[in-house]
Amino acid sequence: MKIGIIGAGGIGLAFAKHAARAGYNVLISNSRGPKSLTDAVEQLGGNTKAVTVEEAAQADIVFISLPWTRLEAAIAGWPSFDGRIVIDPMNAFTPDFKPVDLQGKTSSEVVASWLPGAKVVKAFNTLPLALLEADPHEAGGSRVIAYSGDDTDAKKTVGELIAKMGFAGLDLGGLIAGGILQSFATGPFPMLNLIKLG
Numbered sequence: 001m002k003i004g005i006i007g008a009g010g011i012g013l014a015f016a017k018h019a020a021r022a023g024y025n026v027l028i029s030n031s032r033g034p035k036s037l038t039d040a041v042e043q044l045g046g047n048t049k050a051v052t053v054e055e056a057a058q059a060d061i062v063f064i065s066l067p068w069t070r071l072e073a074a075i076a077g078w079p080s081f082d083g084r085i086v087i088d089p090m091n092a093f094t095p096d097f098k099p100v101d102l103q104g105k106t107s108s109e110v111v112a113s114w115l116p117g118a119k120v121v122k123a124f125n126t127l128p129l130a131l132l133e134a135d136p137h138e139a140g141g142s143r144v145i146a147y148s149g150d151d152t153d154a155k156k157t158v159g160e161l162i163a164k165m166g167f168a169g170l171d172l173g174g175l176i177a178g179g180i181l182q183s184f185a186t187g188p189f190p191m192l193n194l195i196k197l198g
Helices: 010-021 034-044 068-075 107-114 152-165 175-182
Strands: 002-006 025-029 048-050 061-064 085-088 119-123 141-149 168-171 195-197
Touching (some): 010 152, 025 034, 119 175, 141 175, 152 168
Antiparallel strands (some): 119 141, 141 195
């Protein structure tokens, strides 16, 4: 299975590290092009390759980690995802960390409306970077990654990916209800370092 990552900031690279260590084929991209990611690919190791954004967007699973204020313009004109999975770890904030008014919608609802055909799963958005990039095993257990989405099969696939990375997945339900729980503006899950024991 190929996992395309669009956005090579801290969150994108942390996810790429865990995905590569879990044995996935990782296609990482950014707006500056593959040559700018040479050092990152060497550090990540495994089956990691730097590609264009267009190539990453064709993967089996696409992880989009872009600043919210640049997202709509960046994805304009992308072809339909034709039922492929998009993992959305983004939070709707301006560059100065003010929440964006989404007119009562969750951020992932908005993302889904911008990506026709995508099966959007909200995940990897509640932990601070230091915890997300750390070893998922802690205190004899596994760090919890909350996720939500409307497509059962897509959530199952993402849940399996989370487990293979070494995390413990926690299904919060549909994209609206789960998105509210995962929201930095409204939810109880952001910044919680939950550990599943056993």
